[in-house]
Amino acid sequence: MKRVAILISGGGSNMVALVNSMTGDHQGRAVLVASNDPAASGLVKAQAAGIATAAVDHRAFGKDRAAFEAELLRHIEAAAPDILCLAGFMRVLTPAFVARFEGRMLNIHPSLLPKYPGLHTHQRAIDAGDTQAGCTVHEVTAVLDDGPILGQARVPVLPGDSADDLAARVLVQEHKLYPAVLRRYAAGDRTPVLL
Numbered sequence: 046m047k048r049v050a051i052l053i054s055g056g057g058s059n060m061v062a063l064v065n066s067m068t069g070d071h072q073g074r075a076v077l078v079a080s081n082d083p084a085a086s087g088l089v090k091a092q093a094a095g096i097a098t099a100a101v102d103h104r105a106f107g108k109d110r111a112a113f114e115a116e117l118l119r120h121i122e123a124a125a126p127d128i129l130c131l132a133g134f135m136r137v138l139t140p141a142f143v144a145r146f147e148g149r150m151l152n153i154h155p156s157l158l159p160k161y162p163g164l165h166t167h168q169r170a171i172d173a174g175d176t177q178a179g180c181t182v183h184e185v186t187a188v189l190d191d192g193p194i195l196g197q198a199r200v201p202v203l204p205g206d207s208a209d210d211l212a213a214r215v216l217v218q219e220h221k222l223y224p225a226v227l228r229r230y231a232a233g234d235r236t237p238v239l240l
């Protein structure tokens with residue numbers, strides 16, 4: 046059995062999808078949900094699902110990212126995860142943190158990487174006139190929104206879409222893609238999932 050910790054910053058809908066998927070013959074089990082925002086509503090959802098939670102407010106550490114990460118790491122290491130899933134975690138992690146979990150840390154990003162790393166992915170896809178958008182699950186490396194791609198799901202960009210319209214359409218696919226990738230990954234299979 047693989048112990049899975051999940052990092053969130055907000056509503057945690059991807060986290061809920063992951064947690065709900067880890068049943069039966071799934072090789073993973075959620076052991077911790079941690080957030081950089083104590084007010085993240087996803088923490089309440091994790092607690093309701095019976096998962097241990099931790100909150101480390103990054104604002105308490107000012108610009109000292111290493112100190113923030115040391116405190117976050119303390120909670121994560123206490124849960125001894127085999128796999129760390131970033132699920133709407135909106136802090137950039139230092140290379141030292143990434144190195145600690147390299148090869149066992151996943152992220153979901155709301156674009157078809159390598160297109161549109163960073164923020165405002167949906168608006169950028171619309172502005173570029175793209176006819177397809179989507180989401181990507183990848184292994185985390187020290188380069189932001191880079192690393193081996195483990196799965197992608199595509200949706201159409203429809204005429205008149207706002208960024209919110211597109212985000213909602215992509216999010217439906219995120220909730221399918223991330224659990225599908227984690228199921229394979231926890232079983233040691235890194236074959237990309239294409240939805």
Ligand code: GAR
Nearest residue numbers: 055056057058059060133153154155
């Ligand atoms: C998701 O769309 C996820 O792909 C995105 O934040 C949202 C979190 O939603 N992640 C990023 O933009 C990471 N750079 P959720 O909290 O409901 O899962």
